[in-house]
Amino acid sequence: MKRTGPFRLPRPGKVASIRDLATKVADGTVPLDRIARLPDEEVITRLSVVRGIGRWTAEMFLIFQLRRLDVWPVEDYGVRKGYSLAYGLRDLLTPKQLEAEGERFRPYRTVAAWYCWQAVHEQRKPRQ
Incomplete structure (x- = not known):
């Protein structure tokens, strides 16, 4: 990812988001190795600092990836x-x-x- 320029991938904004996510995973802001054990609100807080990820996206991650049963996405x-x-x-x-x-x-x-x-x-x- 670091060697691939935005001109090679579609939508430079998405590339920037993916790069920001990679950076946040590398620096521990988004701890993928233990994210499944974090409380819902902490998952939302940590994911929401990534460019292009807001509360709705974080809630969908909780529902569909982490299979959390008590998520109520009121803005959906x-x-x-x-x-x-x-x-x-x-x-x-x-x-x-x-x-x-x-x-x-x-x-x-x-x-x-x-x-x-x-x-x-x-x-x-x-x-x-």
């Missing part, structure tokens, strides 16, 4: 939309409102998020 549009569909709400809840609503699903908020995504998916299916 699919979760917000799906929650509204599942509960028959006319409007989307704000992330702050959704955060409060998610408390009832602890310690399995990831499962609730999956059902929210599924509600959106089901709504998009063509009716027969």
Whole structure:
């Protein structure tokens, strides 16, 4: 990666992000060897210092890579939309409102998020 110039890879911004991630792994900011043992918020904090990685990306990493069961990605549009569909709400809840609503699903908020995504998916299916 260090020898490859940005002109050889697509999207220089992505290259810069990959390089920054490599640097943060090398200097211990993102400890890949023990990241699976860190608490959720610490994983989010450590990943969020990497260029191009924000809270949403870190939460998706927790859900899909580390398979954490209690992640509630309140800024995810699919979760917000799906929650509204599942509960028959006319409007989307704000992330702050959704955060409060998610408390009832602890310690399995990831499962609730999956059902929210599924509600959106089901709504998009063509009716027969």
